[in-house]
Amino acid sequence: MTDPIRPTDDEARALARRLLQEETTAALAVLRGGAPFVTRIALGLAPEGGPISLVSDLAAHTQALRADPVCSLLVGTPGERGDPLTHPRLTLQAGAEFVGRDDPGREALAAHYLRGHPKAKLYIGFADFHFVCFRVTGAFLNGGFGRAFNLTPADLSL
Amino acid sequence: MTDPIRPTDDEARALARRLLQEETTAALAVLRGGAPFVTRIALGLAPEGGPISLVSDLAAHTQALRADPVCSLLVGTPGERGDPLTHPRLTLQAGAEFVGRDDPGREALAAHYLRGHPKAKLYIGFADFHFVCFRVTGAFLNGGFGRAFNLTPADLSL
Numbered sequence: 001m002t003d004p005i006r007p008t009d010d011e012a013r014a015l016a017r018r019l020l021q022e023e024t025t026a027a028l029a030v031l032r033g034g035a036p037f038v039t040r041i042a043l044g045l046a047p048e049g050g051p052i053s054l055v056s057d058l059a060a061h062t063q064a065l066r067a068d069p070v071c072s073l074l075v076g077t078p079g080e081r082g083d084p085l086t087h088p089r090l091t092l093q094a095g096a097e098f099v100g101r102d103d104p105g106r107e108a109l110a111a112h113y114l115r116g117h118p119k120a121k122l123y124i125g126f127a128d129f130h131f132v133c134f135r136v137t138g139a140f141l142n143g144g145f146g147r148a149f150n151l152t153p154a155d156l157s158l
Numbered sequence: 159m160t161d162p163i164r165p166t167d168d169e170a171r172a173l174a175r176r177l178l179q180e181e182t183t184a185a186l187a188v189l190r191g192g193a194p195f196v197t198r199i200a201l202g203l204a205p206e207g208g209p210i211s212l213v214s215d216l217a218a219h220t221q222a223l224r225a226d227p228v229c230s231l232l233v234g235t236p237g238e239r240g241d242p243l244t245h246p247r248l249t250l251q252a253g254a255e256f257v258g259r260d261d262p263g264r265e266a267l268a269a270h271y272l273r274g275h276p277k278a279k280l281y282i283g284f285a286d287f288h289f290v291c292f293r294v295t296g297a298f299l300n301g302g303f304g305r306a307f308n309l310t311p312a313d314l315s316l
Contacts, residue, residue, distance in 0.1 A: 004216045025242045027232045029187030029194035036187035036194045038232040039300070040247050058162045060298065074185045074196040077236060083277050084183045089198050119241050140218065142197070 004148045012149040016141045016156055019076045019090045020051060024116065027074040028053070030064035037064060042120070043075065044113045050133055050158055051075075051092065054113060054120055057128040065132065069096040073134060086144040090151075094134040106131065162306045170307040174299045174314055177234045177248045178209060182274065185232040186211070188222035195222060200278070201233065202271045208291055208316055209233075209250065212271060212278055215286040223290065227254040231292060244302040248309075252292040264289065 006012075026043040029036050039061045041053045051073065055062045065071060076089030099106055109131055114121055123129055136158050139151040164170075184201040187194050197219045199211045209231065213220045223229060234247030257264055267289055272279055281287055294316050297309040 025236055027185035027187075027196050029185075029196035029230065031194055035228045035251060036189055036196075036230040037249065037251065038185050038187035038194075038196055038230045039249055039298070040232060040234070040236070040243065042243060070193045072187065072194040072196045074198060076198070078183055078198070085198065085200055091195065091197055093193060093195065140197070 004146065006147065006149055008149050008151060008155055012141055012143065012147075012151070013155045015088055015143055016090050016139065016149075016151055019088060020045065020049075020156065023075050023077060025077070026051070026053075028061055029072040029074075030061050031068045031070060032060065032064045037061070042117055043073070044116050046109060046133060047112045049156075050136065051094070052109065052113065052131055052133050054117070054124060054129055054131055056123075056126075057130065062130070062132075065096040066098070070094075071096050071134070088141070088143045088147075091140040091142075092134065092136050093138040093140075094136045097133045097135060099131040099133060101130070162304065164305065164307055166307050166309060166313055170299055170301065170305075170309065171313045173246055173301055174248050174297065174307075174309055177246060178203065178207075178314065181233045181235060183235070184209070184211075186219055187230040187232075188219050189226045189228060190218065190222045195219070200275055201231070202274050204267060204291060205270045207314075208294065209252070210267065210271065210289055210291050212275070212282060212287055212289055214281075214284075215288065220288070220290075223254040224256070228252075229254055229292070246299070246301045246305075249298040249300075250292065250294050251296040251298075252294045255291045255293060257289040257291060259288075 029038040073092040078084030078087040141149040186199045187196040231250040236242030236245040299307040
């Protein structure tokens with residue numbers, strides 16, 4: 001069988017970074033009782049560019065990430081026209097790090113996040129909501145049929 | 159903390175079934191080296207109503223499912239307007255079963271699948287493409303903030 005993975009080029013790096021910058025949600029896969037469990041979360045970027053989210057302690061994915069931080073995110077929403085599998089999407093492999101309420105970087109993170117998610121101001125102050133930073137360890141870009149790339153954190157400028 | 163899970167009602171069951179019937183893709187979370195790994199796949203339904211996909215042996219998710227069939231699917235695409243986290247989405251917990259090329263049910267499955275995915279006729283005959291049936295063991299419906307339900311396969315008529 002032919003290896004579908006192409007050598008990484010600047011076009012692939014730019015496409016992956018654009019997906020991270022433009023998308024406001026992601027599918028988050030966590031481990032729950034040893035099995036994968038995938039939900040939708042809000043997606044933002046930290047001032048330094050890494051993916052973050054604002055999650056509630058009431059959510060099953062939050063409880064799972066606190067028990068085991070290993071996770072994966074799928075970034076890239078199919079458009080409403082054309083074959084949805086030709087729309088580019090990015091898989092991230094990551095570890096989750098929660099940001100404490102008294103973390104000195106939280107205020108800057110919150111201000112940056114609210115610019116992309118203005119409606120989050122309704123609940124960003126709730127006691128059960130926490131920021132989580134995803135430390136990316138690897139990535140896989142599918143730019144449509146026959147256009148697949150394995151990316152490093154450096155390819156994503158992370 | 160308040161339990162965000164509501165008692166399941168007919169409205170929740172109907173919403174979950176509608177998502178399964180209307181969506182043509184899903185996020186698929188598998189285990190890869192013990193860690194979650196989430197990608198986008200095509201989503202169809204078998205004649206009897208269960209979720210299925212048509213996947214390539216070249217894809218990492220296919221290789222992962224053959225090594226360990228435990229998986230999860232996220233069904234429900236955020237619309238282009240409004241807060242994407244208010245759009246309903248359904249998490250399925252499932253086990254994957256591959257359909258052999260000589261399986262007596264494959265022809266009916268393929269004909270049914272092609273009605274919802276006519277472009278798949280371009281590759282449905284390729285030797286590396288296989289149908290996979292997802293045997294649902296449990297489900298979680300998020301109908302928007304404060305509208306969460308745990309569903310059984312019976313709630314999904316499966």
